[in-house]
Amino acid sequence: MAENNTKRGPGHGPGGPRGGFRKPKDLRGTLSKLMGYLGRYKALLVIVVILLFISAACSVAGSYLIKPLINDYILPGDFIGLAKMLCVMAGVYVVGAVCSYGYARIMVHVAQNTVAKLRADLFNKMQKLPLKFFDTHTHGELMSRYTNDIETVSEALNNNTVVMQKLVDKLDKGEL
Numbered sequence: 001m002a003e004n005n006t007k008r009g010p011g012h013g014p015g016g017p018r019g020g021f022r023k024p025k026d027l028r029g030t031l032s033k034l035m036g037y038l039g040r041y042k043a044l045l046v047i048v049v050i051l052l053f054i055s056a057a058c059s060v061a062g063s064y065l066i067k068p069l070i071n072d073y074i075l076p077g078d079f080i081g082l083a084k085m086l087c088v089m090a091g092v093y094v095v096g097a098v099c100s101y102g103y104a105r106i107m108v109h110v111a112q113n114t115v116a117k118l119r120a121d122l123f124n125k126m127q128k129l130p131l132k133f134f135d136t137h138t139h140g141e142l143m144s145r146y147t148n149d150i151e152t153v154s155e156a157l158n159n160n161t162v163v164m165q166k167l168v169d170k171l172d173k174g175e176l
Helices: 027-064 066-074 079-128 131-136 139-173
Strands: none
Touching: 027 066, 027 079, 066 079, 079 139
16 A cells, blocks of 8 residues: 655654554555445445435424424414424434434445455455565564554545535535
8 A cells, every 4th residue: 555664763653653644655546446445335325425415404404494493383372383393393303313324324334344355355465475575574564554554444434424424514504
């Protein structure tokens, strides 16, 4: 993935004293390989985007329902209409919550399976490397790099849904 060009002192791992992110040498190639792993889940990712938009729309709709709820039902004292409107509002929030739960579960599934496939492929690649490679690289350096790189990919996949949710919320609210 990324070549380690940082100088290390005692007790510092491959990423330097703070670990940190290192840009891959071939970012386009790295992203295309990652998209190859995610390509198996195209249908699920489309479902995630749809659920994300529905969730954000429900969140916005629930907020917009408060004004008519107060003006049309609470102030005039229409408690039967208020009860009906509260049921509608609760339904909107329940649909939004179910969609949020759904896209989160799907993304966890996609992220975990993608990382598992990456780890399996990495293990298979390590099995095919010549012994000379292991003589020139320390075990700690190899394991640290593999662990950190896979963990970085895992965090990126898991945190991506939060970023997408915030982006869709801003789009729905007209902030972008």
